[in-house]
Amino acid sequence: MSTARENILSRIRNAEKKATGVSSAINNIKSQDTLSEHELIEKFSKELLLVSGEFHLMKNIEETAEIISKILIESSINSIYITGEDLCTAISSKIDKKTNRITFDDIGQNDFKNSIAGIPASLVRASYAIADTGTLAFIYDDCGNTLPHFLPECIFAVIEKSRLLPDQVELFEKVSPDEAKNMVFVTGPSRTADIEKVLVLGAHGPKRLIVLMMENE
Amino acid sequence: MQLDPKYIKEYVRKALKSESIKSAVEKAVGSPEQSRKFINEQIPHWEELRSVLHNIKRDVIENLDKYLERFEANSKKSGMTVHWAETGKDAQDIILNLAEKNNVKKIVKSKSLTTEEIRLNQHLISNNIETIETDLGEYIVQLMDQIPSHLIVPALHLNRQEIGRLFSEKLGCEYTEDPEELLKAARVKLRKDFLSADMGITGSNFAVADPGCFCVVENEANAHLTLSLPRIHVAVIGIEKMLPDLKAIPHFMKALPISATGQKISSYLNFIGGPSREAYGEGPEEVHIVLLDNGRSKILQDPQLRETLYCIRCGACLNICPVYRQIGGHAYGWVYMGPIGIALMPQYLGDDCGKHAPFLSTLCGACYDVCPVKINLPEHLLKLRNVIIESKNSDFSERLGMFLWSEAAKNPTVYKTISGSLANLQKLLPSGKTLPVPGFTGEREFPALDPKGFRKRFHEYLRDKK
Numbered sequence: 001m002s003t004a005r006e007n008i009l010s011r012i013r014n015a016e017k018k019a020t021g022v023s024s025a026i027n028n029i030k031s032q033d034t035l036s037e038h039e040l041i042e043k044f045s046k047e048l049l050l051v052s053g054e055f056h057l058m059k060n061i062e063e064t065a066e067i068i069s070k071i072l073i074e075s076s077i078n079s080i081y082i083t084g085e086d087l088c089t090a091i092s093s094k095i096d097k098k099t100n101r102i103t104f105d106d107i108g109q110n111d112f113k114n115s116i117a118g119i120p121a122s123l124v125r126a127s128y129a130i131a132d133t134g135t136l137a138f139i140y141d142d143c144g145n146t147l148p149h150f151l152p153e154c155i156f157a158v159i160e161k162s163r164l165l166p167d168q169v170e171l172f173e174k175v176s177p178d179e180a181k182n183m184v185f186v187t188g189p190s191r192t193a194d195i196e197k198v199l200v201l202g203a204h205g206p207k208r209l210i211v212l213m214m215e216n217e
Numbered sequence: 218m219q220l221d222p223k224y225i226k227e228y229v230r231k232a233l234k235s236e237s238i239k240s241a242v243e244k245a246v247g248s249p250e251q252s253r254k255f256i257n258e259q260i261p262h263w264e265e266l267r268s269v270l271h272n273i274k275r276d277v278i279e280n281l282d283k284y285l286e287r288f289e290a291n292s293k294k295s296g297m298t299v300h301w302a303e304t305g306k307d308a309q310d311i312i313l314n315l316a317e318k319n320n321v322k323k324i325v326k327s328k329s330l331t332t333e334e335i336r337l338n339q340h341l342i343s344n345n346i347e348t349i350e351t352d353l354g355e356y357i358v359q360l361m362d363q364i365p366s367h368l369i370v371p372a373l374h375l376n377r378q379e380i381g382r383l384f385s386e387k388l389g390c391e392y393t394e395d396p397e398e399l400l401k402a403a404r405v406k407l408r409k410d411f412l413s414a415d416m417g418i419t420g421s422n423f424a425v426a427d428p429g430c431f432c433v434v435e436n437e438a439n440a441h442l443t444l445s446l447p448r449i450h451v452a453v454i455g456i457e458k459m460l461p462d463l464k465a466i467p468h469f470m471k472a473l474p475i476s477a478t479g480q481k482i483s484s485y486l487n488f489i490g491g492p493s494r495e496a497y498g499e500g501p502e503e504v505h506i507v508l509l510d511n512g513r514s515k516i517l518q519d520p521q522l523r524e525t526l527y528c529i530r531c532g533a534c535l536n537i538c539p540v541y542r543q544i545g546g547h548a549y550g551w552v553y554m555g556p557i558g559i560a561l562m563p564q565y566l567g568d569d570c571g572k573h574a575p576f577l578s579t580l581c582g583a584c585y586d587v588c589p590v591k592i593n594l595p596e597h598l599l600k601l602r603n604v605i606i607e608s609k610n611s612d613f614s615e616r617l618g619m620f621l622w623s624e625a626a627k628n629p630t631v632y633k634t635i636s637g638s639l640a641n642l643q644k645l646l647p648s649g650k651t652l653p654v655p656g657f658t659g660e661r662e663f664p665a666l667d668p669k670g671f672r673k674r675f676h677e678y679l680r681d682k683k
Binding site for chain 2: 005007017135167182183186187191197200
């Protein structure tokens with residue numbers, strides 16, 4: 001008795017085929033003009049702002065920590081989850097001591113998701129940034145998990161300037177398929193327009209995405 | 218509320234009488250001119266892009282068996298389980314078995330037209346498994362016990378007052394009409410469901426043969442939470458959703474969001490290439506992919522009509538269609554609506570349910586102009602109409618009318634006599650009024666017959682020229 005798989009594939013194979021000859025189709029797409037580093041940063045910032053994200057270009061860790069502290073105080077947020085990357089740990093040590101900084105060791109794995117859901121902000125690091133759409137790429141092999149990037153309402157995402165790419169085409173040239181197959185692109189905060197097409201931020205994910213691009217690592 | 222595509226004519230008549238449907242649709246789909254202008258500004262090489270996307274899909278559909286086998290092999294290597302479902306019922310059974318075997322009590326779902334095509338929710342719920350839509354529009358429609366009225370904006374037929382009353386009744390929150398407050402209420406409720414669900418179900422926008430992963434595009438982050446929180450994940454993927462490799466993704470992602478919602482890019486693009494709980498501490502312990510046929514391999518048998526399988530479900534054809542803009546989505550009675558819907562209905566649903574669908578079009582061609590993968594819908598609708606007429610499946614009165622006209626048209630004297638008589642008969646009516654045609658002029662504006670007629674005018678023209 002043939003299986004569903006065999007039946008489906010056999011019907012497909014038996015269909016009359018047409019010639020295709022499209023092997024170089026994608027190469028025919030014109031690539032964008034090359035932009036300077038400064039132009040790429042401007043482009044990224046502009047696109048991110050268009051989708052209600054926030055952007056700051058930071059000179060160093062101290063400046064980054066300062067702006068995070070300022071925003072946390074202004075927003076009356078008194079705790080922040082710090083993801084385990086070295087850069088985030090270094091920034092965290094300079095964030096205002098009044099803010100409760102929480103790490104994985106404080107929570108543990110057992111009730112991780114419920115704990116993260118109760119923390120109002122997090123500090124995460126992106127793998128790459130994509131200029132032409134204001135997008136951050138989080139590769140699981142690089143970042144580990146992504147619940148801290150999605151469950152809190154306010155996300156601070158740091159990214160080194162050197163990891164800014166012009167477009168998605170370049171990203172898929174740089175990242176191997178095996179890495180790219182577990183990944184998420186984030187462009188701005190979560191949103192919906194399902195009620196009378198009125199745009200509202202903070203659907204099921206973050207309401208605020210603040211990107212801090214660092215000039216010096 | 219379950220609609221039946223067999224009653225499409227009834228639904229259309231009802232929709233034509235509704236001003237609220239027209240205004241809801243206009244509000245939701247906006248101005249086609251502005252959309253086209255925006256696309257041309259954002260993507261100057263739009264026509265070139267469309268051709269490339271068309272060719273990629275053509276290559277995939279013409280070699281679909283190879284891409285499916287490659288996708289399956291790569292997905293299995295990454296620890297995913299691939300199931301094949303010939304029919305919607307098979308898919309329902311596979312998923313129910315998975316749920317029961319794994320003691321699943323609660324499922325969260327992100328927006329998936331494929332799962333609505335197979336009526337998955339109803340099947341799971343009738344087997345006592347709580348199944349919750351998490352996309353805000355789908356959640357609203359589920360609470361209302363309705364079906365979506367647009368591919369991309371499911372609740373576009375409802376206004377904020379109706380949604381306010383709905384939430385107040387079903388969620389127990391204070392009545393509000395403010396979309397921000399309504400969203401907050403849904404977010405709080407659904408966050409609890411995300412955190413306690415046993416299984417997540419999504420569809421997929423693209424399935425990538427190499428390296429073997431699937432993609433989910435969204436704005437709300439509900440799909441990401443559906444993918445990341447429950448311990449088991451099921452993705453229901455139509456077999457036509459294949460792409461060859463990840464290099465195709467940037468190009469499809471240039472076209473899809475802008476065609477669907479006018480956005481340059483969606484908020485999130487999720488790539489799922491395997492169970493992730495062990496490696497990353499979050500995500501599913503098991504990932505099951507259900508490859509769904511449900512008539513797609515049958516459509517593939519026709520070398521012309523298989524082009525309708527290229528569809529990436531962007532909804533651009535709905536937004537531009539003058540018929541859809543008059544009647545909204547429910548009038549089609551099926552999960553896929555608008556120009557692509559009426560091309561798929563006879564192919565998926567057969568003559569009984571699909572015979573009226575291809576006629577729900579003016580053949581203006583606007584859908585073809587906007588389709589990012591260049592599906593020649595007007596050509597396909599004409600072919601489908603031919604098939605219906607030739608198999609004598611059209612209405613008897615229409616067949617009789619066309620027969621009488623064609624017999625008269627074969628004989629110039631008969632034609633001249635009949636049309637002359639009609640023109641004379643018309644003189645008995647008030648000026649500007651047309652002769653009634655049963656089943657036609659009751660609901661249509663129709664110009665009065667020219668009292669002279671073309672032949673007389675042409676002879677006068679020739680005479681005056683001399």
